[in-house]
Amino acid sequence: MNLDYAGLFHALRPETSLVVGALIILGLDLSIFRRHTPVERLNLALWIGALAVLAAAAHVWFAPEGPVFGGVLILDKLAMATRLGVLGLTLLTFGVASAAPAPRNPAEQVAIILFATTGFLLMAAAQQLLLAFLALELASLSLYVLAGFDKTRPESAEAALKYFLFGGMAAAFLLFGFSLIYGLTGSIELPQIAGQLFHVTLSPLLVVALVMVLVAFGFKAAAAPFHLWAPDVYEGAPTSSAALIASASKLAGFTLFARLFWREFGAVAGSVSSAHGEPGWLPAVAVIAAVSMLIGNFGALAQSNVRRLLAYSAIAHAGNLLLGVIAAGDAGPAPFYYYAATYGLATVGAFGVIAVAERAGPCQKITDLAGLHRRSPLLAGCLAVFVLSLAGIPPLAGFFGKFTVFSAALQMGGLAGPAGWLAMLAIALSALALYYYLVILKQALVAKPAPDAAPIAVPAIAKLALVLAAGLIVLFGVNPSLLLGLF
Amino acid sequence: MNALPCTIYVSFLGAVLALVAGMRSPGTARWVALLSALLAWGIALSAAVNFVPGPGLETIVNHPWIPSMGIRYHLAVDGISLTLIILTGIAATAGILFSWNIEERAGEFFALFLALIGGVYGVFLSADAFTLFVFYEIAIVPKYFLIAIWGSTNREYGAMKLVLYSFAGSALVLAGLLWAYAAAGAHSFGLHDLATAATHFSHSQQLGMFALVFLGFAVLAGMFPFHTWAPTGHVAAPTAASMLLAGVVMKLGAYGCLRVAMTIFPTGLAFWQPTIACLAIIGIIYAGLVALVQDDFKFVIGYSSVSHMGFVLLGLAAANAQAVSGAVLQMFSHGVVAGLLFAVVGRMVYERTHTRQLADLRAMPLHRLLPFAAAVFVVAGLASMGMPGFSGFPAELTILIGTWKTSPLWATFAAAGVLVAAAFTLRVIQVSFFGSASIADGRKAAPAHPLPPITLAEKAGALVLVASTVLIGLKPDLLLDWINPALQSPLFQAVLKGGKP
Numbered sequence: 001m002n003l004d005y006a007g008l009f010h011a012l013r014p015e016t017s018l019v020v021g022a023l024i025i026l027g028l029d030l031s032i033f034r035r036h037t038p039v040e041r042l043n044l045a046l047w048i049g050a051l052a053v054l055a056a057a058a059h060v061w062f063a064p065e066g067p068v069f070g071g072v073l074i075l076d077k078l079a080m081a082t083r084l085g086v087l088g089l090t091l092l093t094f095g096v097a098s099a100a101p102a103p104r105n106p107a108e109q110v111a112i113i114l115f116a117t118t119g120f121l122l123m124a125a126a127q128q129l130l131l132a133f134l135a136l137e138l139a140s141l142s143l144y145v146l147a148g149f150d151k152t153r154p155e156s157a158e159a160a161l162k163y164f165l166f167g168g169m170a171a172a173f174l175l176f177g178f179s180l181i182y183g184l185t186g187s188i189e190l191p192q193i194a195g196q197l198f199h200v201t202l203s204p205l206l207v208v209a210l211v212m213v214l215v216a217f218g219f220k221a222a223a224a225p226f227h228l229w230a231p232d233v234y235e236g237a238p239t240s241s242a243a244l245i246a247s248a249s250k251l252a253g254f255t256l257f258a259r260l261f262w263r264e265f266g267a268v269a270g271s272v273s274s275a276h277g278e279p280g281w282l283p284a285v286a287v288i289a290a291v292s293m294l295i296g297n298f299g300a301l302a303q304s305n306v307r308r309l310l311a312y313s314a315i316a317h318a319g320n321l322l323l324g325v326i327a328a329g330d331a332g333p334a335p336f337y338y339y340a341a342t343y344g345l346a347t348v349g350a351f352g353v354i355a356v357a358e359r360a361g362p363c364q365k366i367t368d369l370a371g372l373h374r375r376s377p378l379l380a381g382c383l384a385v386f387v388l389s390l391a392g393i394p395p396l397a398g399f400f401g402k403f404t405v406f407s408a409a410l411q412m413g414g415l416a417g418p419a420g421w422l423a424m425l426a427i428a429l430s431a432l433a434l435y436y437y438l439v440i441l442k443q444a445l446v447a448k449p450a451p452d453a454a455p456i457a458v459p460a461i462a463k464l465a466l467v468l469a470a471g472l473i474v475l476f477g478v479n480p481s482l483l484l485g486l487f
Numbered sequence: 488m489n490a491l492p493c494t495i496y497v498s499f500l501g502a503v504l505a506l507v508a509g510m511r512s513p514g515t516a517r518w519v520a521l522l523s524a525l526l527a528w529g530i531a532l533s534a535a536v537n538f539v540p541g542p543g544l545e546t547i548v549n550h551p552w553i554p555s556m557g558i559r560y561h562l563a564v565d566g567i568s569l570t571l572i573i574l575t576g577i578a579a580t581a582g583i584l585f586s587w588n589i590e591e592r593a594g595e596f597f598a599l600f601l602a603l604i605g606g607v608y609g610v611f612l613s614a615d616a617f618t619l620f621v622f623y624e625i626a627i628v629p630k631y632f633l634i635a636i637w638g639s640t641n642r643e644y645g646a647m648k649l650v651l652y653s654f655a656g657s658a659l660v661l662a663g664l665l666w667a668y669a670a671a672g673a674h675s676f677g678l679h680d681l682a683t684a685a686t687h688f689s690h691s692q693q694l695g696m697f698a699l700v701f702l703g704f705a706v707l708a709g710m711f712p713f714h715t716w717a718p719t720g721h722v723a724a725p726t727a728a729s730m731l732l733a734g735v736v737m738k739l740g741a742y743g744c745l746r747v748a749m750t751i752f753p754t755g756l757a758f759w760q761p762t763i764a765c766l767a768i769i770g771i772i773y774a775g776l777v778a779l780v781q782d783d784f785k786f787v788i789g790y791s792s793v794s795h796m797g798f799v800l801l802g803l804a805a806a807n808a809q810a811v812s813g814a815v816l817q818m819f820s821h822g823v824v825a826g827l828l829f830a831v832v833g834r835m836v837y838e839r840t841h842t843r844q845l846a847d848l849r850a851m852p853l854h855r856l857l858p859f860a861a862a863v864f865v866v867a868g869l870a871s872m873g874m875p876g877f878s879g880f881p882a883e884l885t886i887l888i889g890t891w892k893t894s895p896l897w898a899t900f901a902a903a904g905v906l907v908a909a910a911f912t913l914r915v916i917q918v919s920f921f922g923s924a925s926i927a928d929g930r931k932a933a934p935a936h937p938l939p940p941i942t943l944a945e946k947a948g949a950l951v952l953v954a955s956t957v958l959i960g961l962k963p964d965l966l967l968d969w970i971n972p973a974l975q976s977p978l979f980q981a982v983l984k985g986g987k988p
Binding site: 373410423 | 628
């Protein structure tokens with residue numbers, strides 16, 4: 001293996017920027033800003049964090065393409081697009097965090113968000129099992145901490161514990177699967193594994209390994225039937241943490257998932273494009289996708305808590321995203337990337353609205369949003385954009401995301417195979433989904449505010465973040481080539 | 488001709504401006520909305536003056552939109568779309584005049600109204616299935632808010648039902664279009680390209696795709712048994728939204744059936760033709776009979792819309808040149824007449840008497856209290872029944888003659904529907920406006936306060952609509968001269984030739 005340390009350092013400049021930024025934040029907070037109020041410390045940390053993210057984004061933009069450090073990392077178009085997407089979503093998450101009440105340790109929160117983002121960046125580019133696992137765990141451990149960051153509320157601790165237990169279990173599955181693969185092929189490099197697997201048939205041991213890895217990713221992606229942690233975590237975690245879990249983490253996770261499965265297990269993918277498909281992991285993913293769509297959409301119908309509703313909607317979207325991953329074999333990563341990135345934008349935005357609304361009172365139940373159009377027209381308008389994008393209404397980006405994923409799935413063989421029928425199911429369920437999204441908007445835009453509800457003042461930074469997110473959703477929706485052009 | 492896309496942009500721009508103006512005062516928003524609607528209508532009319540009817544779509548704009556998927560922003564016009572664009576202009580202008588009394592959240596009302604109108608213009612101008620679908624969905628969502636915020640009876644239920652039906656319909660359309668796009672090799676969404684590609688599809692594929700797309704659009708056109716959203720939605724909606732719903736939104740469905748489903752999959756049409764005709768005839772008669780026994784004034788009009796849209800669907804199903812041109816004419820006619828009926832019921836009567844129960848109205852001598860409303864309603868009722876001299880007559884007559892050529896049996900049943908329509912229209916005219924006060928026992932007799940007079944805006948709106956229906960009633964060739972050449976295009980000829988039962 002050609003170990004080029006200078007090249008490695010070069011390629012890791014975005015990650016380095018983030019880590020250095022996090023260390024500066026922690027250092028300044030410990031020394032100079034110790035005596036300031038939490039709000040001031042939070043704002044300072046957020047500004048430094050934003051600078052670090054921007055620096056990382058600049059490095060990503062100018063990074064050369066190609067394998068790094070003997071193929072441990074691969075900087076291809078998908079990696080670059082995912083990294084930019086993750087950094088953008090992190091920046092918006094900072095906007096959400098600025099609107100939420102400052103926690104007791106504001107600097108640490110921002111630093112941990114940066115660490116999680118570092119994990120996401122590595123996930124986007126990892127091409128080796130060990131690095132993939134480490135990146136995933138760096139991100140996950142940071143997210144566990146973030147979920148439990150609000151020490152004043154027991155729900156937050158509950159969320160963190162549930163997330164940690166499920167996630168830890170998933171990590172164990174993943175490691176077990178990886179170790180079996182290593183045993184089977186004698187390599188942890190994706191290209192070598194792919195080369196080895198090209199010659200083998202679907203042995204029972206390989207099936208076990210595949211199932212282990214699938215289960216683990218199912219947990220991480222909140223795909224049914226491994227979704228049980230999601231509603232509790234979305235409900236209990238601090239809003240900014242939930243926003244990060246729902247957006248950037250999804251995008252990076254699905255990129256890693258697609259890369260791992262197509263690059264590594266492409267030879268044993270099987271087929272879902274015709275009625276008599278070969279066995280492989282594709283049929284299994286198709287089943288998980290179908291179950292996620294059904295459970296997510298039907299589960300969301302019954303929710304009265306807006307965060308739990310977003311969690312079930314996330315499960316349903318995970319189903320659509322898995323369909324995008326299935327289609328990525330033929331259509332390339334562009335459809336599911338577009339879907340994941342724009343879904344992330346809409347979700348961060350929705351959580352941002354919740355975070356701002358929470359400044360004026362609790363915002364858990366859907367009815368807590370009642371009369372938002374009176375209390376803050378801007379907030380209501382932004383929420384309408386985000387929710388309608390999640391519902392897939394043109395000209396918003398969520399529509400084209402669905403459109404491109406479903407069309408990619410249908411191109412795999414029309415209605416001859418499960419992929420086409422899965423797309424049909426997803427289209428049918430999107431009509432159902434409009435109902436629960438409209439229930440949110442009904443409260444926000446139609447209902448009258450509660451008599452004691454005060455107007456909501458939107459802080460300037462949060463306003464900027466929300467308008468930016470809404471603007472991007474419209475922009476990407478009207479001109480999808482902006483994102484598709486990254487590939 | 489090149490100015491026609493501006494109808495879309497003017498409407499969307501007007502929506503934004505109305506929203507901003509609404510923050511100042513409702514009055515400003517009203518004027519902004521009216522001026523935008525008038526401007527768009529004016530653009531459409533001036534384009535119509537210079538319009539040279541010809542076969543096939545005349546391309547106006549054709550830019551690549553999403554090159555990697557072969558999607559183009561392609562706007563084009565022919566006589567059929569021009570007819571409906573003019574109708575949209577009339578309906579939008581009249582709708583704004585009839586919502587002059589909106590005070591609550593006026594800016595948002597007119598913004599949503601104009602956004603809907605912009606989407607409608609876009610659908611009628613699109614020559615690319617993706618573009619058409621995007622505009623189609625843009626027109627759906629504002630309906631929910633228009634009804635849920637400014638509506639009346641059971642508005643949240645009516646709004647949700649309407650939007651879910653529409654969206655479920657559009658999901659079917661999306662499924663069918665994506666299927667066709669994928670099967671055609673994912674090169675283009677252009678209507679012409681899809682139609683060319685579809686000739687290579689297998690028979691069963693064509694049948695399936697046609698069923699999905701046609702059914703999806705037909706839900707919005709109020710095809711039996713998927714029409715139930717229409718009466719509840721119409722009743723719940725504020726007057727202007729009812730006028731738009733019945734006037735242009737249901738036409739979106741019928742237009743989609745004609746422009747997308749039928750031209751792309753003529754083989755599918757040939758197979759499903761008897762089914763569609765059967766459902767259309769059931770819709771005509773069933774909805775007419777239901778309208779006959781309603782207690783609520785607005786429900787009568789709501790069901791009558793379903794009945795009249797049944798004629799449009801029947802004309803499409805008959806699939807010969809005369810029937811299809813009649814169907815397009817009927818779209819125009821019904822758009823104007825339904826708008827007029829809803830305007831009288833929702834705005835002139837209900838907002839003055841605060842009741843729509845026919846039994847209550849019967850006890851009021853409305854023809855003396857509101858003579859203008861009574862006169863307009865009688866005119867609209869006559870037009871709706873298909874009396875000569877009004878637009879409904881040439882439209883329904885053309886449909887019936889055309890249908891007779893395809894199947895005398897269908898025409899006979901549909902003609903029975905005309906009688907039912909006459910029955911429920913006459914009944915409602917009699918009961919609502921010319922009831923006598925002598926049977927008032929126990930009912931709300933003459934209202935305690937004198938009813939507010941009919942405003943200038945209402946008179947202007949009614950005048951526009953009455954003038955349109957009379958003009959087309961007396962000289963239907965104005966529109967038929969546009970429509971008939973359009974049917975000579977290769978795409979429609981495939982429909983008309985393939986369409987033998």
